[in-house]
Amino acid sequence: VENIGPRCTYKEDFKRILLPAVYSFVFLLGLPLNAAVILKIWKARPNLSRNNIYMLNLATADFLYVMSLPLLIYNYASHDYWPFGELACKLVRFQFYSNLHGSILFLTCISIQRYVGICHPLATWHKQGGRRLAWCICGGVWLVVVALCAPTFHFASTGIQRNRTVCYDLSRPEHSLDYYPYGMALTCLGFLLPFMGVVVCYCRMACFLCRPVSYQGVSVATGEKRDKAVRMIIIVVAVFCISFLPFHLTKTMYLLVRTLPKAPCEMRNLFSVIYKSTRPFASMNSVLDPILFYFTQPRYRKSTRRFMLKVTTLKDKEREREREVKNMLMKESA
Structure with a gap:
């Protein structure tokens, strides 16, 4: 139960069943799947494609996040009891958001890479730099992710509720107003802008792939490339629809309601339940991302x-x- 204001409490008994169950599922599948992707790509490292470089970094982000799930499974199964200390609380929350936004940005890089390869097959400007440029872009993505998620170390913290130590996800209740501008900025920069870029890329790709095989004297794409592009579009859209979009919509509504001083307890509790019900599914991308690698890599299949x-x-x-x-x-x- 989370106290918000002097008289309002949140009833969150559903978390004791939902969160441990979903996190256990993600851990049991995500750990071996992402480890297999990392090993498979690492073995082929002398001849890595730019797409595989992005996939390697994506799988690494997912693997690091999955490794932190046992702490959260214990926490929610123990009625929100957090015995691991303040630093572990901050690290776990940072890992969640860094994985979330790292996955979004690396999927955006993969989508742009595929868009350029499909829609501009004869262009040479995007091929300059090769693998070195891809590694530099990945380094830049990690820096952006760290910069975006670093304030989590300030806002996430432990507290005492009903004589039990808890680990707050967003911030302490008394810091709701302070967290709101950062939470909205994180959503806009870490989700909305990349999501708009992915939508534009896939709309252009869909229009391009609907053309005849030879359009205005130029070969559009081979059947294999078309199939690979369609598979990637379907899987990435599924990842965004299942993991990212519901979480960010409900989080935005929850942040807004949480800052309204006159919002009734029933409304706060409703939006809390909706938001925290979608939160575990945001971690499902750690299972869906390896599926993306499997279905877009013929040699791996x-x-x-x-x-x-x-x-x-x-x-x-x-x-x-x-x-x-x-x-x-x-x-x-x-």
Whole structure:
């Protein structure tokens, strides 16, 4: 229960079931999936494409965030009890927002890269710099993410509620007005602007891919490139619709209501429940991002199929051996 104002309390019993369940799911799937993506890309590092460089950084951000989830699972399963100290509270909140906005920015980089490759296939300006430029862009993204999320170390903190130590997500209730300008700026710079860029890129790509294969004497894209681009559009749109858009809409409404001094407790509680119900799904991008890599990398899909084929073949051979052993034992006993 979170105290807001002298008389208003938030009833958040739903968090004890929803958040541990979703975070456990994300941890169990996100940890091996992102580790597999990192290892797969790292093995091919002498010949990394620019797209894979962005994917490597995206998977790294997701992996670091997933590693912090056990603390949150324990926290919410223990009725919001936070025994890990002030610094751990600030780090966990920073990891959440840095992963969230890092994922948004790296997905934006991937989308722009794909847009340029599809809509401007003959241009050479975007090929100058190659992998070195891609690494510099990734370094710039990390710097922007750190700068955007650094105030989290100031606002996120522990507090005492009903004789229990808790870790505040946004800020202490008494700092709601101070947090509001930063929260709105973070939403605009870390989500709205990149989202608008992604929408423009994909609208242009959709128009371009709807053209005939040869348009005005210029080859638009091969069938494989078209399929790869369509798959990426579908998955990235799904990531934004599931993880990013609902979270930022409900967070904006919650921040606004939280700063209204005359807002009734029922309204505050309603928007708190709506916002905090979408918050765990913002972490679902740590599971969806590796799926993006899988469906946009034909070689990775082929190697996965080969691995699965080997596993099933080994199982079939083992079963066949077991049958032979059973038959031999039956003959000997007869």
